Amino acid sequence: MDKFTVHTGQAMPLRRSNVDTDQIIPAVYLKRVSRTGFEDGLFAAWRANEPDFVLNQDRFARATILVAGPDFGIGSSREHAVWALLDYGFKAVISPRFGDIFRGNALKAGLLAVVLDEKIVQRLWDDIGDDPTTPVTVDLVERQVRWHGEVHAFELDDYTRWRLLEGLDDIGLTLQHSDDIAAYEAQRKPWLPATANSLT
Amino acid sequence: MGKTLAEKLWDSHVVRSAEGVPDLLYIDMHLVHEVTSPQAFEGLRLAGRTVRRPDLTLATEDHNVPTERIELPIADPVSRTQVETLRKNCAEFGVRLYPMGNLEQGIVHVIGPQLGITQPGMTIVCGDSHTSTHGAFGALAFGIGTSQVEHVLASQTLPMDRPKTMAVTVDGDLPEGVTPKDVILAVIAKTGTGGGQGYMVEYRGTTFEQMSMEGRMTVCNMSIEWGARAGMVAPDETTFAYLKGRPHAPSGPEWDQAVAYWRSLRTDDDAVFDAEVSLDATTLTPFVTWGTNPGQGAPLSESVPDPAAFDDESDRVAAENALAYMGLSAGTRLRDIEVDTVFVGSCTNGRIEDLRAVAGVIKGRRVADGVRMLVVPGSMRVRAQAEAEGLDAIFAAAGAEWRSAGCSMCLGMNPDQLAPGERSASTSNRNFEGRQGKGGRTHLVSPLVAAATAVTGHLASPADL
Numbered sequence: 001m002d003k004f005t006v007h008t009g010q011a012m013p014l015r016r017s018n019v020d021t022d023q024i025i026p027a028v029y030l031k032r033v034s035r036t037g038f039e040d041g042l043f044a045a046w047r048a049n050e051p052d053f054v055l056n057q058d059r060f061a062r063a064t065i066l067v068a069g070p071d072f073g074i075g076s077s078r079e080h081a082v083w084a085l086l087d088y089g090f091k092a093v094i095s096p097r098f099g100d101i102f103r104g105n106a107l108k109a110g111l112l113a114v115v116l117d118e119k120i121v122q123r124l125w126d127d128i129g130d131d132p133t134t135p136v137t138v139d140l141v142e143r144q145v146r147w148h149g150e151v152h153a154f155e156l157d158d159y160t161r162w163r164l165l166e167g168l169d170d171i172g173l174t175l176q177h178s179d180d181i182a183a184y185e186a187q188r189k190p191w192l193p194a195t196a197n198s199l200t
Numbered sequence: 201m202g203k204t205l206a207e208k209l210w211d212s213h214v215v216r217s218a219e220g221v222p223d224l225l226y227i228d229m230h231l232v233h234e235v236t237s238p239q240a241f242e243g244l245r246l247a248g249r250t251v252r253r254p255d256l257t258l259a260t261e262d263h264n265v266p267t268e269r270i271e272l273p274i275a276d277p278v279s280r281t282q283v284e285t286l287r288k289n290c291a292e293f294g295v296r297l298y299p300m301g302n303l304e305q306g307i308v309h310v311i312g313p314q315l316g317i318t319q320p321g322m323t324i325v326c327g328d329s330h331t332s333t334h335g336a337f338g339a340l341a342f343g344i345g346t347s348q349v350e351h352v353l354a355s356q357t358l359p360m361d362r363p364k365t366m367a368v369t370v371d372g373d374l375p376e377g378v379t380p381k382d383v384i385l386a387v388i389a390k391t392g393t394g395g396g397q398g399y400m401v402e403y404r405g406t407t408f409e410q411m412s413m414e415g416r417m418t419v420c421n422m423s424i425e426w427g428a429r430a431g432m433v434a435p436d437e438t439t440f441a442y443l444k445g446r447p448h449a450p451s452g453p454e455w456d457q458a459v460a461y462w463r464s465l466r467t468d469d470d471a472v473f474d475a476e477v478s479l480d481a482t483t484l485t486p487f488v489t490w491g492t493n494p495g496q497g498a499p500l501s502e503s504v505p506d507p508a509a510f511d512d513e514s515d516r517v518a519a520e521n522a523l524a525y526m527g528l529s530a531g532t533r534l535r536d537i538e539v540d541t542v543f544v545g546s547c548t549n550g551r552i553e554d555l556r557a558v559a560g561v562i563k564g565r566r567v568a569d570g571v572r573m574l575v576v577p578g579s580m581r582v583r584a585q586a587e588a589e590g591l592d593a594i595f596a597a598a599g600a601e602w603r604s605a606g607c608s609m610c611l612g613m614n615p616d617q618l619a620p621g622e623r624s625a626s627t628s629n630r631n632f633e634g635r636q637g638k639g640g641r642t643h644l645v646s647p648l649v650a651a652a653t654a655v656t657g658h659l660a661s662p663a664d665l
Contacts, residue, residue, distance in 0.1 A: 016521070017515075031264065033239070033281060035239045035243075045633060045639075071393055071394045074393050074394070075424070075630060075632060076329050077329040100363075101329055118514075170351055174351065175355055181355060181357055189321070189458070191455075191458045193228075193317045194255040195258045195296040196255070
């Protein structure tokens, strides 16, 4: 995973609430077994059916920050939604509220999910709508979003922030505690179910 | 101060806890399917890692599988590759797999409980948001993304911050014709799709105490549809009776030990929830959705709402967009909405009790002209049981299609899909745009409403017949 420290780029207003992961990437695009190439599926239905959809507008073609309405990423757990946004070129998503699983997936995969108040999001929508070239900075070091003299702090727990700043692999960190895991396993309830191992 | 059920489940699975870092949580069972696992197995391979506990892992094929002519190879080459990739990965890493054609195959959230693999007190995860289903047994069960699937495969643990706790209390007897599906749809309409965000929810009260295990599974299944991380019901005699004798349930002296422990899995009297919601079951009626998220629902007796009536601007815009997509106008009576397709199935309502309920309504009647009705059992065992009870003959006599097990028309990943503009009454869990096929329009309903709708051709309850 790449490190995330400070990103400055153009931003795209997605003026919709309740954008579920079926919209971010429809199920038919989930059949790939590789980790890359999901950009084609990003908002595929809206891109196909709505000529004015924000991803179809040239003036936002350079955007790397998506600014969405509340309850972005609800629904299905598909991490493909995060991969589609990353593969398309987005580095960060801003929303007043995220679906829990989507937010977790994003922060595991290095897409910064930033929660800002709905009124601030609406102001940002207006500003980037007026001038799509407005530089927007998402600063993980200072935990701030900044544009045109506006400075807004966002919350992210210290641990997740550190992991993203360092670009660390969660699994490697956990496996350092293998002894603790083994100790836990030694005292599990004896009746807990096990599926037979098909290698034995 | 006492603990809630969710806190007891959490605390009993903490491998390691330290200031400033998430708890490391042990996972008792990891369920795997073909869609969210290939990149996880590939990640293991690239890092030279193995599956730590293949014996605590179980895989099946459900999202991509066709539900008819299953003896043939999967026609769609991309779906076939995904299923074959799962088979290859399971063989390589030693994971038990129930493939298409096996009697134990089915939707992952149907086969876990059916095998007795889902038990009280466990932590259960799967790369699927409807994993909350298993909470019906008093387990802590939640959906995860593919990065976390890889994490669990490699370590049998997940680093997580403990969510807050919420009680949803529903008391009273459900009126005739009102099902667990109506209860959860009413909860979601009350709270909105984000109302449960950040919470582990416990469903409490006499309504849930009187509910069957399958009804509790329907309720817990849809916890994610109002944003909750997990949903659960405390285990009781109903739970124990359901589990006893199942293939993976404890037996002999271990059964008694297990039951003694399971009885302790209740919220203490002096425990405090971070939030509480309550509902009176006796006021509920059959509930259906009119919009494009599960929170956009209303009693069947009402009409399509006027977007202008919503105070909140984003709710109003969402309602306008939903009506445009659904091809509906404000004020239309919900009962006047005609459908092309009725889908009975999914991890929400694809169990034997659901099929019995549908058969009970449809027996001796016919599916309306011009309406296609699909009845898709959640697992091959549910299919076998339904056939043993003669339900398949009732469906066939009514003109419905009787299928093999899979996710089917719940999501547009396999051949069972809506065509653009087609409208369905569906017992599944999501009415998102395009969920059942590109351009398809979905009304979420209970099995009883699905059956009555199939007969009349428009949204209806059995009382209308």
